Amino acid sequence: MAPDSTLMKAIRSALTWAALVLLIILWLPLLGVIRLFDWRAPHRATGRTFRYLGNLMTKVNPAWRITRTGTLPANRRGPYVVVSNHQSSADIPVISRLPWEMKWVAKAVLFKLPLAGWMMRLAGDIPVDRGDTASRAAVLPQASEMLKRQCSVMFMPEGTRSKDGRVRRFQDGAFRIAINAGVPVLPLAVDGTMDALPKHGWQFSGADVRLHVFDPIPTDGLTAADAPALRERARQRIVEQIAAWRGVPTEAVDGTLKTGEEDAKSTATPLNAPSGG
Template sequence: MMALLRLATLGDPGRYWVGYLFRAISRVVAASNPLWRFTYTGAVPADPRRPYVVVSNHESFADILLISHLPWEMKWLSKAELFRIPVMGWLMHLAGDVPVKRGVGPSAIEAMARCRQILSRRVSVMIFPEGTRSPTADLLPFKDGAFHLAIDAGVPILPLALHGTATALPKHDWRFARSTAIVEVLDPIETAGLTPADVPALKERVRGTIVEARNRLARQLA
């Protein structure tokens, strides 16, 4: 495994292009499912190497496949259990995604340090600030980590809103179902001049923006 990692990342120390290829594979996987119709909308960042902390609501495991349709590379902060799934977990390691053990403080600190390093290499980081998939149509409260990271690194927040994946692959159920799902890229929110004291207000502003857009997408797909 380690030999494969070294071979795959030669000449690509930030694993940008390895990750880009992995997301392309994810798009192919989604497109090959005849029950799913996944797409995206909104203004794609003009510079794919301008780093953002990208945040989204979280409906389903299929969110990963939907968001992978976006045409730029970002590294994912994901629960450590996913990295132990055969093939998928190996590809996540190759792509340079960041594992975190939920509820383990030192793991979260180490993961955020890795995220700051990724941002310094001009690569975006993708985080689900709810921390887990919502079991209902309502968004869970957002955690602070993504917003502290953006302020600390001095990069904007890029919100995404998605809808439709909850029916594609429901929580605690691995049976595929027919689904039309969409992810919308929303306007970036600057963090310049903000301090940790601004995290609660920033967090609620971003959450409100995502809720409003998600509700609009739900009406659009109804």
């Protein structure tokens, strides 16, 4: 890339971040006012307003070309346990474009951020500290309560962003919650966001971002012992979709094959979320 092109990319990225910060500053008081009247859980109106901010964020950068495929569920309220692979912080606004409310299980440190973290709390999202056993255990009743109130819950079962765009091993927590609540699992596949905003990077790039919505996977009749099989069924759908988009074999997308990880090593360590890891 030519030096002037590198400079222009940095300038465009700085301007984009400035626009995003301005959006967040403007959105916080609006969210606070809505929450005053939306005081009953699951705070659906507050949550939808917050997700719409994510939708606007994807439009600030015109170099992002976002395509959604698949079929939206007929019953958009569900509830569902929604699961997705995780490539970039850009996954969050891209997935927020979906036209239904869901509470995100997200890294606890994000809730401590000024402005954005405050809005996550107002929207009723669920914090989890992966290093804290009590925090992980607290996700189960919180997520279950949202599902009882007919509000979907969003997980990223890899637990952190992929370093290379491959789909890593999923953990069981989200799938155990779905089975326990008797609700379907709704898988999503996302690709291209790593190019849009690389991990640990701050500069935005032009990217073709794809989001695919799969048919829900029912959990009727399943028990906790079926969680690993349910996990792999959802994960395999995502791997196959990303491989099809890229025109490569599934082995090139399956991140568990690179390190020789085995399914037996996937324990019930719960609940993974969009993170900065």
